Amino acid sequence: MATISTDKVLVLAIGLEDYAYGETFSLPGVASDAVRFAQWAVNCSVPPKQVWLARSWSGAETPAPDGVLTFAGTQHDLEDLFIKASRERGDLLVVYWSGHGVLNRDGQRVLYAADAYADAPRVFVVDQVLRYLTSDAFPGFDNQVVFIDACANFAAEMKIPDDLASGPLNPNGRTFRGLSQSTLFAASQGEYATHDRLKREAAFSDSLFRWLEQNVSLPIDFPKVVQHIDDSFEELNAKGVTRQHPVTRIFETGGGGRNVHEFGGGIPVSGRTQEVLSSTGMSPRQLNRVERELRSGAALTEAELRQELLTALDGQVDGSGQETVDLVALVVTNFDNRRRLIEALQARAATPAERSFDLETFLDRQRAVSSFVEAFGTINRQQMNEAFRIVVPERTGSMPADLEQALEFAAAYSGPPAYESLTKFAVSLECLTGNQLPDELFDPYISRPNLNLLRAGAAAPAEGIARLVIEIPCVEGPEARFSWPAEVVAHVKDPRNGWQPKSVVSCQRTPDGFREAAIPLIIQMASDYPSFSVGFLLPRAAFVALPERWPFAASPLEASRPLGQAWPTALHVAERRAYEPVFRQWKNAVERIAESLQFNSPTLEWISGTSSVTAIQDSVAGSKAHLQGFDFAIGTVPDDLRRDPLIASIVGGAPYVFWATDPPSDWIKAKQMLEQFVSDGDFTTIPERLLALRRGDSEGLASTLRLVWDDPDSLPPRRSELPAMA
Numbered sequence: 001m002a003t004i005s006t007d008k009v010l011v012l013a014i015g016l017e018d019y020a021y022g023e024t025f026s027l028p029g030v031a032s033d034a035v036r037f038a039q040w041a042v043n044c045s046v047p048p049k050q051v052w053l054a055r056s057w058s059g060a061e062t063p064a065p066d067g068v069l070t071f072a073g074t075q076h077d078l079e080d081l082f083i084k085a086s087r088e089r090g091d092l093l094v095v096y097w098s099g100h101g102v103l104n105r106d107g108q109r110v111l112y113a114a115d116a117y118a119d120a121p122r123v124f125v126v127d128q129v130l131r132y133l134t135s136d137a138f139p140g141f142d143n144q145v146v147f148i149d150a151c152a153n154f155a156a157e158m159k160i161p162d163d164l165a166s167g168p169l170n171p172n173g174r175t176f177r178g179l180s181q182s183t184l185f186a187a188s189q190g191e192y193a194t195h196d197r198l199k200r201e202a203a204f205s206d207s208l209f210r211w212l213e214q215n216v217s218l219p220i221d222f223p224k225v226v227q228h229i230d231d232s233f234e235e236l237n238a239k240g241v242t243r244q245h246p247v248t249r250i251f252e253t254g255g256g257g258r259n260v261h262e263f264g265g266g267i268p269v270s271g272r273t274q275e276v277l278s279s280t281g282m283s284p285r286q287l288n289r290v291e292r293e294l295r296s297g298a299a300l301t302e303a304e305l306r307q308e309l310l311t312a313l314d315g316q317v318d319g320s321g322q323e324t325v326d327l328v329a330l331v332v333t334n335f336d337n338r339r340r341l342i343e344a345l346q347a348r349a350a351t352p353a354e355r356s357f358d359l360e361t362f363l364d365r366q367r368a369v370s371s372f373v374e375a376f377g378t379i380n381r382q383q384m385n386e387a388f389r390i391v392v393p394e395r396t397g398s399m400p401a402d403l404e405q406a407l408e409f410a411a412a413y414s415g416p417p418a419y420e421s422l423t424k425f426a427v428s429l430e431c432l433t434g435n436q437l438p439d440e441l442f443d444p445y446i447s448r449p450n451l452n453l454l455r456a457g458a459a460a461p462a463e464g465i466a467r468l469v470i471e472i473p474c475v476e477g478p479e480a481r482f483s484w485p486a487e488v489v490a491h492v493k494d495p496r497n498g499w500q501p502k503s504v505v506s507c508q509r510t511p512d513g514f515r516e517a518a519i520p521l522i523i524q525m526a527s528d529y530p531s532f533s534v535g536f537l538l539p540r541a542a543f544v545a546l547p548e549r550w551p552f553a554a555s556p557l558e559a560s561r562p563l564g565q566a567w568p569t570a571l572h573v574a575e576r577r578a579y580e581p582v583f584r585q586w587k588n589a590v591e592r593i594a595e596s597l598q599f600n601s602p603t604l605e606w607i608s609g610t611s612s613v614t615a616i617q618d619s620v621a622g623s624k625a626h627l628q629g630f631d632f633a634i635g636t637v638p639d640d641l642r643r644d645p646l647i648a649s650i651v652g653g654a655p656y657v658f659w660a661t662d663p664p665s666d667w668i669k670a671k672q673m674l675e676q677f678v679s680d681g682d683f684t685t686i687p688e689r690l691l692a693l694r695r696g697d698s699e700g701l702a703s704t705l706r707l708v709w710d711d712p713d714s715l716p717p718r719r720s721e722l723p724a725m726a
Helices: 030-045 075-085 126-133 201-212 222-238 271-280 283-299 302-313 324-332 335-348 359-375 381-391 403-414 421-433 448-459 513-530 540-545 574-578 580-597 612-623 645-651 665-678 682-695
Strands: 009-016 049-057 069-071 094-100 101-103 108-110 123-127 145-151 180-183 249-250 467-473 489-494 503-507 530-538 569-573 606-607 627-630 655-661 706-707
Touching: 009 030, 009 075, 009 108, 030 049, 030 094, 030 201, 049 075, 049 335, 049 503, 069 075, 069 094, 075 123, 094 606, 108 126, 123 126, 126 180, 126 201, 126 569, 145 201, 180 222, 201 222, 283 302, 302 324, 302 335, 324 335, 335 359, 359 421, 381 403, 381 421, 381 682, 403 421, 421 448, 467 513, 489 513, 503 513, 513 540, 530 574, 540 580, 569 574, 569 645, 569 682, 574 645, 580 645, 606 612, 606 665, 612 645, 627 665, 645 655, 665 682, 682 706
Parallel strands: 009 049, 009 094, 049 069, 094 145, 145 180, 467 530, 530 569, 569 706, 606 627, 627 655
Antiparallel strands: 101 108, 108 123, 180 249, 467 489, 489 503, 655 706
């Protein structure tokens, strides 16, 4: 279709994230994706009354675009939606459906309605729906584009009936018309459609929206969408993020004939394998992990692994045409097959690492993890990270990417048979989410009385970190000249009792006088608390004191080192709290970032040295990143703060900023180091982790980097009297 009138377009957007099966089967973010698709259609100038939206929510609802028609997600409501659509007339029908899908025993794709549960698996058979749209029961649209973001795995995986042969909208007995129907499925037969519960993000829809939101027009260029999706998943599969292969089905002939294009191979887990796995409780994703562990732990190529697996199977199956993971499943789920594989691996082990590889322990850990994976409902990344930090506080390296990996790390931390860290992690998540798991899940690892004690301890209020914030009051007005004060204010936050009454300390009106007043306060904190953080709440001009580099020793017996290597040390910008518009911008940014971090890994965005102060302010104000970083040294503070790049980022609302007064020896390495640092760990502990980075930085790259950390938890109460904005 070269051109089209948007008045003759009908859009059906369906997103089902909540199911009667229970919270365990929810798909957070799916309903919001349907809203996003509806909004894209409205942005394409489709009249809102011709955009129909069906949803079921498992969490907070995203408002629908004004004027669109809304429907519930039950089987009855969805059937009504399609029957109502059959009475419409136009040039183009666009359907987007995101939710749970499986294959029935005949290998047909099936989609679940929101009111589906084990005793009433209310479904729509995809092939029947697509044929219904091409039949004389649905005569109004000769051009149709359909996007389906759902799994195409076998019903055994969800432990639900597999005799799902028929659903509503069955077109049997109908006459079929000649038209053009192009369908893009998220997954090939037997595959999972990757969905990240923490990020509330589906890989297929995310890729689709990236294309659609760069092409806000109709008709849809279907071949270009397909190419974009193929390119995206080629990259994702190469990185090991997914093993998913979107496929197309195209119908462009009359009389019911079909021209079908399906992905021809590479099904990662067959239906037979899923049935084998269902008896063990392991998921296909865990099976992929077992395959990777076998190859890395035993130092095998894929060809070598396949040969060892076939040998262990001892002629039980014909290996030709079998995927490696299928062979892995048949071996590891059978004692005799597994014993033969272990003996073969030990016989060929050539290094201490290969000889120490313990397949049985690894499999035992996977079984322990799988029981908890299935039991937990919706959690967000913030809850997962907090629970993980409690259980594995000294872990180095990246935080878990998802719940399954977090459980895996926790299980590996203490190991069998009790899996103490795994049970602590599960109990911590219970406390944080309010979702208590069945006691029976814990029975293999902990007694009921001890489980009750563990839960009681997890429910007790957690102690925070002690904090010392040393404040120099702000100078009013961007053109006001800063002068060193005659006194500083000390704020102490006790982990149990919160912020204590402030104290005022006299000092000489020089940078050295400021340091001489502050150091005893820090030494006193070291006497009162085993660990704490130090913050300097200063006017921008006072940052020249470089407190992070002050020589510090808590006692005469200690060798001095920079304060930033002795305790977690950060800067706080006094001007941010002094002017109401700047304070509001900061508050909005903090709330946005906190919400985003519930579902996303932290991101760092660089500010270029070629940017003007107004460009910096606008860029920061519109940024979706969690931290900002200056990729140039800011140097001296200008007399007029309105010309200062750091202040421009503060006015834009940036609460968290990496910057440098003096350039590091290698900017490229420093940036790479910081990007890795941010992505590898927990966002809320960046000041504490920065201490470890500074201590372990042999090249001196981190020593010049400074951190503005205006987190609400790190700051004392704001003064009630605010000076007027100059």
